[in-house]
Amino acid sequence: MVKQVLVKTKSKTEILDITQSVQRIVGESSVRSGICHIYVPHTTSAIMINENTDPNVGRDILKELNKVIPFDDNYGHTEGNSAAHIKSSVIGVSKAVIVEEGRLMLGTWQAVFFCEFDGPRERRVYVKVVAG
Numbered sequence: 001m002v003k004q005v006l007v008k009t010k011s012k013t014e015i016l017d018i019t020q021s022v023q024r025i026v027g028e029s030s031v032r033s034g035i036c037h038i039y040v041p042h043t044t045s046a047i048m049i050n051e052n053t054d055p056n057v058g059r060d061i062l063k064e065l066n067k068v069i070p071f072d073d074n075y076g077h078t079e080g081n082s083a084a085h086i087k088s089s090v091i092g093v094s095k096a097v098i099v100e101e102g103r104l105m106l107g108t109w110q111a112v113f114f115c116e117f118d119g120p121r122e123r124r125v126y127v128k129v130v131a132g
């Protein structure tokens with residue numbers, strides 16, 4: 001069964017740590033060993049795995065993404081959110097994490113982040129845990 005994490009973002013671009021919500025879904029599933037798929041059904045957001053200990057890491061990632069992919073750059077897409085579409089494609093809309101003993105096998109410094117690139121909005125993240 002697919003579970004969902006609902007996310008409410010507050011800024012135009014934002015990175016939110018959703019590790020505990022994803023781990024809760026894994027823990028509540030019957031899967032002790034398998035794969036956890038984390039997927040966003042949106043074209044202007046993404047899923048990222050990186051450090052959560054120093055919040056400057058996320059800030060630096062956003063800062064550099066916003067520099068490399070500027071909000072305005074004579075884009076052809078007339079909705080005004082081309083930068084968000086590009087960032088979503090660069091970071092990617094899904095991640096797969098190995099599950100063992102009912103736990104996400106993340107490294108000590110790793111966390112699962114929802115990346116907002118066209119907020120603020122209400123978003124959803126699909127989480128599917130598969131045994132194997």
Ligand code: ZN
Binds near residue numbers: 081
């Ligand atoms: Zn668009």
